[in-house]
Amino acid sequence: MSVKVNIENLVQELQNGEEQALATIYDMYADALYGLILKIVKDDGLAQDILQDCFVKIWQKAQTYDASKGSFFTWMLNVCRNKSIDELRKVDRHRKGKDEIGHATDYQKQGIERNIDTIGLKDIVDDLPDDQKLIVEYLYFKGYTQQETSDELNIPLGTVKSRSRMAIKALKDSFVIVLLIWIQKNI
Missing domain, CATH: 1.10.1740.10 (RNA polymerase sigma factor, region 2, helix turn helix motif)
Structure with missing residues (x-):
């Protein structure tokens, strides 16, 4: 019952x-x-x-x-x-953060990170303002997430995002110029 x-x-x-x-x-x-x-x-x-x-x-x-x-x-x-x-x-x-770090590690193992100088990327990044260059190094060369970069550098997440956007825009503009020069030399 x-x-x-x-x-x-x-x-x-x-x-x-x-x-x-x-x-x-x-x-x-x-x-x-x-x-x-x-x-x-x-x-x-x-x-x-x-x-x-x-x-x-x-x-x-x-x-x-x-x-x-x-x-x-x-x-x-x-x-x-x-x-x-x-x-x-x-x-x-x-998991996404670990995957991004894992991908960066894979690139390092393959030597791809070292090949960034071949296309002049390192020189272009070096021309960025120091605060933007630091963000690019953490996000793209070290494989950190935006949150990890914020935590590591002890700056607000919004600042990381803003500097990243500004850096990407500057890099995009620089790449257009580099690409045009490369095309002229190779045609």
Whole structure:
């Protein structure tokens, strides 16, 4: 014989800070919420960690649940969905940063970085203002992300982005000139 639980009473108990209510809710919904999280992040260990974080958040934020906006289960689904997406973005940003650094390392192994002098790139970069040259060196020659460059140089991310844009525009203009000269010499 199964015991029917009144979810409204259970939510009220949770909002009153009763730990047993959280345990009951966990038993009732953990599997379904885990399934949603796993579907988003596609990693069992990460999904388990996120589920635990979500139940901590559910415990801490239970007072913010508003029954007029939807069911408690829907509210929990949204908590889990949002947390899963946030964690997935963190993992992707971290992975992207490592990939960029990895690509820079691959280029170094192949000697490609050394070949930048062959087309005069180093001379063109050297003509940039020092603040822009430093950003280009970190972003393109060392393989740092914009955030890593910001952290390493202890300057705001917006400054890194602005200097990068200005440097790219200056480099683009210089490349047009270099390309025209090269074409004239080789025709």
